[in-house]
Amino acid sequence: MHTRRLVKRSILGSRVYAPSPTGDGAPVTGVVQAVKQENRDASAAGARRSVYTVLMQDGSLKEFTEEEIAAGSSHTAAKGPLKSSLKQSSSNGVSDGQKVEGGCLSPEAAEEPRLAEGKRVSRDPETRSVSLLEQKRKVVSSSIDVPHARRSEEEVDMDKVTAAMVLTSLSTSPLVRSPPVKVSEGLSGSWKENGSVGPFTPSSNSSSGGYWSWSAPSDQSNPSTPSPPLSADSFKPFRVPSQGGAGPGPAGPEDPSLDEQDGSSLLFDEPIPRKRKNSMKVMFKCLWKNCGKVLSTTAGIQRHIRTIHLGRSCDSDCSDGEEDFYYTEIKLNTDSVADGLSSLSPVSPSVLSPPPPPPSPLPPVSQPADSHRPLPPCDSKEPPAGGTTPLSRSAPSALYLIHTDHAYQATAPVSIPSSSSNSASNSFTPTNSSSFSISWQSPPVTFTGNSVSPTKSQGFGEQRSHTIAVLSSPPRATAALSRKVRGEGKKCRKVYGMENRDMWCTACRWKKACQRFTD
DNA sequence: GTTGCCGGGAC
DNA sequence: GTCCCGGCAAC
Numbered sequence: 001m002h003t004r005r006l007v008k009r010s011i012l013g014s015r016v017y018a019p020s021p022t023g024d025g026a027p028v029t030g031v032v033q034a035v036k037q038e039n040r041d042a043s044a045a046g047a048r049r050s051v052y053t054v055l056m057q058d059g060s061l062k063e064f065t066e067e068e069i070a071a072g073s074s075h076t077a078a079k080g081p082l083k084s085s086l087k088q089s090s091s092n093g094v095s096d097g098q099k100v101e102g103g104c105l106s107p108e109a110a111e112e113p114r115l116a117e118g119k120r121v122s123r124d125p126e127t128r129s130v131s132l133l134e135q136k137r138k139v140v141s142s143s144i145d146v147p148h149a150r151r152s153e154e155e156v157d158m159d160k161v162t163a164a165m166v167l168t169s170l171s172t173s174p175l176v177r178s179p180p181v182k183v184s185e186g187l188s189g190s191w192k193e194n195g196s197v198g199p200f201t202p203s204s205n206s207s208s209g210g211y212w213s214w215s216a217p218s219d220q221s222n223p224s225t226p227s228p229p230l231s232a233d234s235f236k237p238f239r240v241p242s243q244g245g246a247g248p249g250p251a252g253p254e255d256p257s258l259d260e261q262d263g264s265s266l267l268f269d270e271p272i273p274r275k276r277k278n279s280m281k282v283m284f285k286c287l288w289k290n291c292g293k294v295l296s297t298t299a300g301i302q303r304h305i306r307t308i309h310l311g312r313s314c315d316s317d318c319s320d321g322e323e324d325f326y327y328t329e330i331k332l333n334t335d336s337v338a339d340g341l342s343s344l345s346p347v348s349p350s351v352l353s354p355p356p357p358p359p360s361p362l363p364p365v366s367q368p369a370d371s372h373r374p375l376p377p378c379d380s381k382e383p384p385a386g387g388t389t390p391l392s393r394s395a396p397s398a399l400y401l402i403h404t405d406h407a408y409q410a411t412a413p414v415s416i417p418s419s420s421s422n423s424a425s426n427s428f429t430p431t432n433s434s435s436f437s438i439s440w441q442s443p444p445v446t447f448t449g450n451s452v453s454p455t456k457s458q459g460f461g462e463q464r465s466h467t468i469a470v471l472s473s474p475p476r477a478t479a480a481l482s483r484k485v486r487g488e489g490k491k492c493r494k495v496y497g498m499e500n501r502d503m504w505c506t507a508c509r510w511k512k513a514c515q516r517f518t519d
Numbered sequence: 520g521t522t523g524c525c526g527g528g529a530c
Numbered sequence: 531g532t533c534c535c536g537g538c539a540a541c
Binding site: 506509510511 | 534
């Protein structure tokens with residue numbers, strides 16, 4: 001559903017005007033870092049108030065109420081609170097442009113790096129044109145504006161889910177995976193689709209893309225339920241990976257805004273995702289050396305990293321998403337399901353072994369790749385993490401590990417090589433570090449190794465896809481379908497020849513698998 | 520075409 | 531259970 005590309009623009013990372021901290025009345029710009037809800041004053045009809053944490057230009061972090069920001073934003077002719085400014089950004093070409101620019105950290109921006117650098121230059125006009133489209137759309141359907149918003153939000157959620165599912169599916173052993181597979185397939189399918197389809201890319205769907213791309217995805221994800229029941233909160237955790245360089249906790253912020261504009265917000269406040277197939281609680285663990293802090297929200301962890309470890313206090317522009325590299329997603333399985341399978345479950349990699357496994361070269365899929373994309377969206381502005389941040393210098397291992405985590409998930413299946421060590425070594429040595437190949441051998445896959453030999457000549461990517469394909473199908477079927485690989489060793493027939501058939505092992509005589517010269 | 524061996528039949 | 535072979539797939 002909903003590929004990451006369809007991600008709706010988040011408030012996070014948006015540049016807004018806020019009352020001057022100095023109180024001189026002059027509005028200043030800042031970038032929304034987080035949004036939190038305050039239910040306390042929800043006296044009337046569950047009305048909620050959102051507090052926006054805005055990183056001011058001077059690097060300070062301020063919190064503003066919606067009203068305050070609204071006031072500030074009025075200077076740019078963008079009316080209303082943040083959510084409005086986002087939604088209505090198209091109403092003002094200039095402000096829209098600003099938003100987009102400021103949205104360097106926004107979800108879609110996170111993917112920008114994927115696009116040619118030059119794209120950034122041409123982005124403005126593009127965005128505007130899209131905005132115009134959106135504007136028209138909104139004019140026509142203004143009365144159902146809210147639902148739209150919700151849809152896009154859900155879509156965003158689904159994107160996360162998709163990402164999560166993809167990751168999950170990649171990391172899951174075939175045995176456990178079969179059930180989820182369908183989901184992930186569906187997800188990934190749409191994702192691919194989106195990935196390749198221009199119109200749905202984040203860059204072009206500034207704010208409306210989510211709207212019209214929703215229908216298809218939703219069908220996939222939830223054929224039986226036309227309505228968009230997904231709880232945004234429930235999927236927050238999944239956002240992390242897919243948000244890439246996005247500002248801290250893009251997930252959090254949107255909810256409030258939605259709630260505000262949608263009275264029925266209660267529906268979305270369910271702590272537990274309705275659709276979540278697995279009841280996992282996702283936490284985010286700081287991987288900084290000796291830290292290990294665990295927070296429940298992306299925003300939290302990112303902020304933690306940024307402020308505590310990176311020592312950054314500047315506005316979100318400084319946050320090039322580098323934080324992403326220093327925390328990892330930890331899924332806690334709240335269901336005590338299938339113990340036997342637990343070790344194979346997708347969760348195992350991160351949960352069972354907090355310290356991620358040895359590194360692997362490539363992230364499994366484009367999505368995951370994004371989430372931990374080494375070069376955050378704003379790189380063009382800021383020098384790559386490599387040189388500038390203390391982080392990159394002092395905590396490379398963490399980065400390493402994180403990458404490992406996901407890559408590992410993807411590559412683990414490659415270990416299939418089970419029996420034929422030759423093939424295994426062939427397929428690994430060339431592409432990876434020695435440490436890498438070793439750990440992958442472990443998975444007790446009963447795969448006969450049929451797929452291994454072919455991989456010798458394949459590129460790593462191909463291997464991966466192959467692996468994925470294999471995993472997607474029921475393990476049993478796979479094993480059953482694939483004939484036992486022809487033994488490479490000598491057989492009775494070869495050794496003794498037809499003339500000495502009586503010297504063959506019985507199996508050979510019976511045309512069964514040779515028992516004497518087993519491979 | 521050769522070879523390894525699975526699946527299945529005959530006994 | 532043993533013995534055999536048709537037939538498939540890898541080579």
